Amino acid sequence: MRFHSRFLRWIVFGVFFCLPLSSSAVSPKTFTFRLLGDPETLDWNRAHTPIETFLMMNLMEGLVAVESSTQPIPALAESWKQSADQRTYTFKIRKGVRWSDGVFLQADDFAFSWQRLLTPSTAAAYAYLLFDIEGAEDFYKGKIKDFSKVGIKVLDPYTLQVRLNKPIAHWIYIPSFWVTFPMRKDIVSKAGEAWAKPGRMQTVGPFTLESYDFDSKIVLKANPHYYAKRGNIEKVVALIVKDDSTALSLYESGKFDVLTDLSIVDLNRLHSRSDLKTFPYLKTAYMGFVTDKYPISNVKVRRAISMAIDKSKIEGVLHGKQSAATTFVPPKISGHSPRLGLKYDPVQAKAELRSSGVDTTRPITIDLLIPNWDKTMTLAQFIQAEIKKNLNVTLNIISFDNKTFRAQLDLKSFPIFITSWSADYPDPDNFLSVFTSASGNNRTAWKSEKFDAQVVQARQGSSTSVRTKTYLEMQKQILENDVIILPLYYEPNLALVQKRVRGFEINPMNYIFLKKVNVE
Amino acid sequence: MKKGDLITPVSFPPIALPQLKAYGKAARDPNPIHWDEAIAKKAGLPGCIAHGMLISAFVANTAEKYLALKKGWSLTNFKTRFLGMTLLGDTVSVQGKVSNVTDQEITLDLKAVNQKGDLLATGEAKFGKN
């Protein structure tokens, strides 16, 4: 019986190896995709833009991964253990994993990468992601010179141990970030800053870098040593196409397998097509109030504006399958509630404005700051009309290019702005910590010591139900009591996907994993 | 299905060393008494003995197979107690009866015995309506 089944297995193996030659369904394919621009770097310690993220997630892997669900799953770490005091993580590195040149992956590759990420001269934008590790911030600031004093230890070639300063409920998401992906000391030492080039760079993920022509295209090819399953994509051609209409015509002519980043102009036309696919996205667009700017400094004015916009109409204006937002935390993660926040109520809105003490007998004009994208402009004009109709208040739309817009946000010079927040990790902490006093992303001029303390307390809590309760309380405070922001809408990621493409998805963190894709 | 119904006894193939080695590896049991005769004897055992949980796997499988006839029920609780040693060459069979039936729960009482009728383990399996 046993002998028989082993014999059978060999026959099955034989058939399997023959298949790629005889069947087109599993034959190697090229996947062609659009990139909006050139990456600023291919060095994953330094990468920080969505263009780079797309490349990193397909070239490399981390200790853990966040793929289809919002739970971290084992990737290059086969398993891990968090100590009872919640401060030590011990990762068991998967044995037998090889880099694209055949070299075995070891724990040292992580230690080298993390040390380099924390080295000030690397100038990595995301170095702070490791600051919860013992000694890491001091090493980054030069207060510690000896890296062995940092809580990152290689216990043996396949065991990496990390010690945190204090328990952090969401910390396990950190090693899913591309900046923490392993790196080869031998390659970086030899090539220096020029290591991340075709021919030099070695990768451990499903693909490896074949070529890069600046302002033209990046080609990836299948990593022959990849340890896990991969679909039938043998080559990925990422064409750099900045213009939306050129990109769309390349898709329509069948050149692109998938097209993401669709413009609002195109969406208006495409929204009922069967090849337009929808993917959940952890993103909240919101209106922010700079609480020290008159007349927004008056909480009743903020409440009036919040209740004067019918958010259910946004989808009809933006055509991107948006839904009206309630909490700042979007659906699918804890801390979201469909019942929190001020509801659309034009009668109550008028009453709030009348009782605010602001002189309503004279025309009221308030500046609204936005980036000059078609989509934000369309949204701002809709909001402008709602506020005019329901409150007889004029919003004066002020738009800038994205860079100037960001600078103006930091200056907090305009009373109202529109922006959005999308998750870096699928945890409510990533959303609520935006509005802490120390946060560089808090552009509302609102500060609360109680709120700051709640963020810290919830971050260290281990019970999901207790954490969720805290996050809901905090949102009641910022949305209903103090009204520092008005969540506007949640929206999915949309992409045009050719019928021949199977298994394509954009995950809730806006990551694309081409190892799951097959092209017929 | 009613209280007192007997479960048709199920016999499993004789316990052999390759099976214990394969099971020990798959179940991640590091104890050498299951596959190294010298170590087993040194520990005062008559020879290599089967893993208790291997016998439980037989018991649980028999219970699930019996309940599979009745759709819409799934195992909610499984308890097992180890009472005797299973040696190489022993043939294990599982028998039992339905011990309780309500609208929401069915309980089976099971036992595993060797070819001599010695009791190796008892089991209790509760099934709940899906």
Added chain:
Amino acid sequence: MNLESFVGKKTGTYSETLKPEDVKAFCEAVGIPFNQEKIPPTYLTTLRTGEFDLLKEIGVPLPQILHGEQEYTYEKEIRPGSAIQFETEFTQVTKKEGKNGVMSFLIFTSKISSNGSLSATSKTTVVARGVG
């Protein structure tokens, strides 16, 4: 040996994926069919890592222990390939003097979760001969 002082000790949380090929190997070894929708009920025995780690910390040598009883409570089915988390706690110890000397009955409780919610609990009784 003062085993009571260790009661309440927890392992911390382990995370791993229940690999389909491992589940398959388990089914083959037992001689039962592999079901890609759910793991066999006793597959949870592969998660005794926590118990072994605690026994080591407490100082009970492995050759002196016997598996006495096992209980599993299932909240939802676990698919092969699922990423799971589990934590084990040393919850109870009772000492008995018998004709063969002293024996201790140690109880370990584990909580197993997948996708952020509880999937199963496990209660293991091990008998430690000559320990107490």
